[in-house]
Amino acid sequence: MEYTREQLIEIVSGQMPAKRWKHVEGVMETAVILAERFGGDKEKADLAALLHDLAKFWPVERQEAMIRDNGLNPELLEHDKQLMHAEIGAFVAQRDYGIEDPEVLDAVRYHTSGRVGMTKLDKIVCLADYIEPGREFPGVERIRDLAEHSLEEALVAGFDSTISFLLEKGKVIFPLTVLSRNGLIQEIKGSKQ
DSSP, X not given: OOOOHHHHHHHHHTTSOHHHHXXXXXXXXXXXXXXXXXXXXXXXXXXHHHHTXXXXXXXXXXXXXXXXXXXXXXXXXGSOGGGXXXXXXXXXXXXXXXXXXXXXXXXXXXXXXXXXXXXXHHHHXXXXXXXXXXXXXXXXXXXXXXXXXOHHHHHHHHHHHHHHHHHHTTOOOOHHHHHHHHHHHHHHHHHTO
């Protein structure tokens, strides 16, 4: 069954508190702006942003069971629980809501960790999640300024912020986040040669 955008909004917003839905709306709006700015697909950006936190407020036990029972990335079980919802969201969007576009599904799947070789859509959704208007954390304005001219530089600053925060808290860093950051730095270096 195919769902309309309005039906997906109803489904997704019904699975989270109103404050988080406001965040999702901010990510949707920001993703479309970034797609316009950097030549991305606005419809795909909007859809991936709409779905990105689909499973965010599911109980941790349900998320862990989803990963185990559906052959999803088991490495996520060993890291911060905040990472699981992205993989689960992509899985559920495909299984339950008929989203077949691999670009959209990957943008949902990698919006928290990034990945090596991020697509333009991956970058747009990941960055929109960092800088949507409701986000307030030290350094967000600098990331927003960088996002005026470079997806890659803004994302490196975002990953730096996340990694610094995790280091300060003495938490384990998901290896893919570090690899994503390093891949973006290589990409920036390559484009300046």
